[in-house]
Amino acid sequence: xxxxxxxxxxxxxxxxxxxxxxxxxxxxxxxxxxxxxxxxxxxxxxxxxxxxxxxxxxxxxxxxxxxxxxxxxxxxxxxxxxxxxxxxxxxxxxxxxxxxxxxxxxxxxxxxxxxxxxxxxxxxxxxxxxxxxxxxxxxxxxxxxxxxxxxxxxxxxxxxxxxxxxxxxxxxxxxxxxxxxxxxxxxxxxxxxxxxxxxxxxxxxxxxxxxxxxx
Numbered sequence: 386x387x388x389x390x391x392x393x394x395x396x397x398x399x400x401x402x403x404x405x406x407x408x409x410x411x412x413x414x415x416x417x418x419x420x421x422x423x424x425x426x427x428x429x430x431x432x433x434x435x436x437x438x439x440x441x442x443x444x445x446x447x448x449x450x451x452x453x454x455x456x457x458x459x460x461x462x463x464x465x466x467x468x469x470x471x472x473x474x475x476x477x478x479x480x481x482x483x484x485x486x487x488x489x490x491x492x493x494x495x496x497x498x499x500x501x502x503x504x505x506x507x508x509x510x511x512x513x514x515x516x517x518x519x520x521x522x523x524x525x526x527x528x529x530x531x532x533x534x535x536x537x538x539x540x541x542x543x544x545x546x547x548x549x550x551x552x553x554x555x556x557x558x559x560x561x562x563x564x565x566x567x568x569x570x571x572x573x574x575x576x577x578x579x580x581x582x583x584x585x586x587x588x589x590x591x592x593x594x595x596x597x598x599x600x
């Protein structure tokens with residue numbers, strides 16, 4: 386075997402070892418590297434009793450809480466609409482658990498050796514998401530025929546959502562419309578989406594994103 390072929394086989398063997406090692410590490414870590422679980426995942430897989438929540442980082446004394454510690458803290462119940470940035474929404478989702486503010490209070494009290502609430506964190510009123518205002522990015526696919534753009538723009542106008550810019554790309558017998566709106570209320574934008582889905586000329590509502598920044 387020539388030296389060149391030996392080096393090639395050595396390289397192939399090294400890559401194989403690295404792949405096996407990476408697979409073993411990921412298998413060992415399993416869900417320890419996952420920091421977020423959806424409600425359905427939590428329902429299917431209960432957290433282990435020895436699972437700990439660690440509040441660390443730039444703190445004097447890291448705080449570790451067991452599942453029993455969390456269950457012993459005062460729970461908070463909340464019912465809100467759950468909405469994804471892509472536009473879909475689930476109404477009246479019930480949440481129950483420990484507030485983040487209470488965990489920060491516990492970490493703060495451990496550091497100062499006291500009790501009570503953190504002075505820097507006060508109670509605040511959370512506005513309903515329907516009252517939030519923002520610019521929005523929206524794309525959709527529609528039939529490419531006369532009158533469609535006017536019908537779509539009419540739905541925006543009906544709900545008081547002003548269009549800042551619009552682009553159209555041809556897709557054969559269809560077209561993709563891309564809109565950026567002026568600042569509008571979430572409630573009005575959702576009503577616009579609802580009515581747009583009811584138009585015969587609208588084949589698909591694509592991505593809805595909030596645009597961050599000033600107009």
